[in-house]
Amino acid sequence: MAHRDDSVETIQQEMTAFARRARATAARMHPELSLVSYTLLAHLDDQNGCRATDLAAHYFLDKSTVSRQIAALEKLGFVERRVDPDDHRVQVLHPTQKGAQVLANVTASRRQAFHERLADWDEADLDRFASYLLRYNAAQERLG
Amino acid sequence: MAHRDDSVETIQQEMTAFARRARATAARMHPELSLVSYTLLAHLDDQNGCRATDLAAHYFLDKSTVSRQIAALEKLGFVERRVDPDDHRVQVLHPTQKGAQVLANVTASRRQAFHERLADWDEADLDRFASYLLRYNAAQERLG
């Protein structure tokens, strides 16, 4: 069990180290779009629009948090709200033209940065790393 | 390059997904010690004491942030300051008895949670995952 403990300890340490820095790094690289905004906007783009409630559920955020984030994105002209004609309670959120553009830029530059960081990894390692992360996060989601 | 792009995209997504949740999870699990406090305290314990400046450098935090975090930990009775007799500018920080105790508890419970998440992983996978994370973070440190 000793070796197993060591690995777990390392994973724990490194994941949290990563967590501490991710936000700051994102902010430095993309002052126009914070990590959260970016994620939300990307989700909207990916889903071809969705409700604020869906975002909150998907990212485990409070609905008030999402509401304010969306308000900010709207003020920047990056998302627009379309009231659902069948249910006037819901607003379906979509990236605007401008929002899609900014998203594309940030995505490209983030991908670039990640590529640099991962440049000397061979494909098999990348693939395994990606699958480990998926597996890990799925477990986290399952167990809280 | 297509497959490589996919892996990179996944790594990016999952790392950031993790980052978004880590703090909240930590806060929920250990209200008595935030993620940052925990990390700083753990470092002090690990290093058998160090300076605030060292903490800031190691974790890429502003010295003011560290100063306030340490002040909070001191108020809670978890760390103590010992002025370096050879240089009255520096305060060497140490966990107190109480701080070491709390740290041990939180560490145990965190480790427990991680073990649950990773229970069905075999040892080789754990080991590889840990080394990937180390490698990734080292690259991030190198490249900013």
Next chain:
DNA sequence: ATCGAGAGTTGTATTAGCCAACCATCGATA
């Protein structure tokens, strides 16, 4: 027609972080 549930917003508070201005001390050097 009413009432409970769901979608969103707003008020309030907390936490973590940054930057800049500051104070005290140290060590080198003019």
Next chain:
DNA sequence: TATCGATGGTTGGCTAATACAACTCTCGAT
């Protein structure tokens, strides 16, 4: 040896992200 730049640390002021609670509006079922 008096001074000055560098170092360690604190404080003031600000922002971003978040949570929780209270609220409004709308819907659907009774």
